[in-house]
Amino acid sequence: MNKDELKIFLERIKNEEISIDDGVEKIKKLEYDDLGYAKIDNHREIRNGYPEVIYCENKSNEHIKGIIENMLKTGNNILATRATRENYEYVKDIDSDIEYYEIPRLIVIKKKKINIIGGTVLIATGGTSDIKVAEEAAITLEIFGNKVERLYDVGVAGIHRLLSNKDKLNEANVIITVAGMEGALASVVGGLTDKPVIAVPTSVGYGASFNGLAALLAMLNSCASGVGVVNIDNGFGAGYLASTINRQIES
Incomplete structure (x- = not known):
């Protein structure tokens, strides 16, 4: 559909020759x-x-x-x-x-104003080595109009670092946990909050972590309810999904 065709099409909607609903459906299929x-x-x-x-x-x-x-x-x-x-x-x-x-x-x-969605998405990482993936999620969320809170290096090796920030877990609309090694952070967070948790396994870890496979399987087998899992190192996918959830909560 070129500009002239689009102009005629919009004019037909204006003149009620085509309903708005039918017009939207047609535009969706351009x-x-x-x-x-x-x-x-x-x-x-x-x-x-x-x-x-x-x-x-x-x-x-x-x-x-x-x-x-x-x-x-x-x-x-x-x-x-x-x-x-x-x-x-x-x-x-x-x-x-x-x-x-x-x-x-x-x-x-950035070519147009970003309209901010009301709620906050919290991103927690097991360690500093996971920040690369976490930032992919964070910036994806921000360009899609979400407020992001970062909580980095709060893995289970020092669980008090996470527990001292429990208020941030409770305040968020959605939580993304990013962790390699054995990927336990997702289960711990899932057991502490009633918020949807998106788990991102990373390829961080020693030999038997199998480039993130160990963390992926651990997260898929989490005993904590409310934990969903995306693919290894898929920060973008986690950010996109979290934004979709956050938008539904705020609508």
Whole structure:
């Protein structure tokens, strides 16, 4: 649908030739932009509430640049995950608002005001080594309009560090726990609060942690009710899910 077609379409809605509900349904199904190497779903925000996010790993610099340039036409904020410093250096001149977050490897372009959702999402990590994944979740949440509270390095090796912050667990709408090793933090937090807990296993740990598999299995087998689990090192997925939950709580 080009601009002229869209103008006619909106005029038909205005004249009540098409109902608003039917119009919304049609807009939800508008075609994507086909770049040959990528099909950009510029109307995902209409369907899902959030625009498409770029996963940069294994993409060429040229493809990342082309996708960003296309998405900028929508006027939406842009989030690109798993981006290297090299990726950023290649695309940094596209827009003056572009930012790079080194630790979580995120490229962010803010083109419109972020409307803040009411509740807070708390992110707790087992150790400092888990911050890379936690920050991927945190910045995802922030660009989607959530207030984020960070509670880092409160793992079970020193459980008093977590217990002294129990008020923060109770005040949050949603809690994300990020931990490697044996992944016990999710079960402990799940047993202390009535809030939904999203567990993120990380690949942090010694040999028998199997790059996060041990933490993943421990979290999946948690005896604490109310704990859901995303994939290993998937901070973005945890942040996206937490934002969806938080938005439902506040609506």
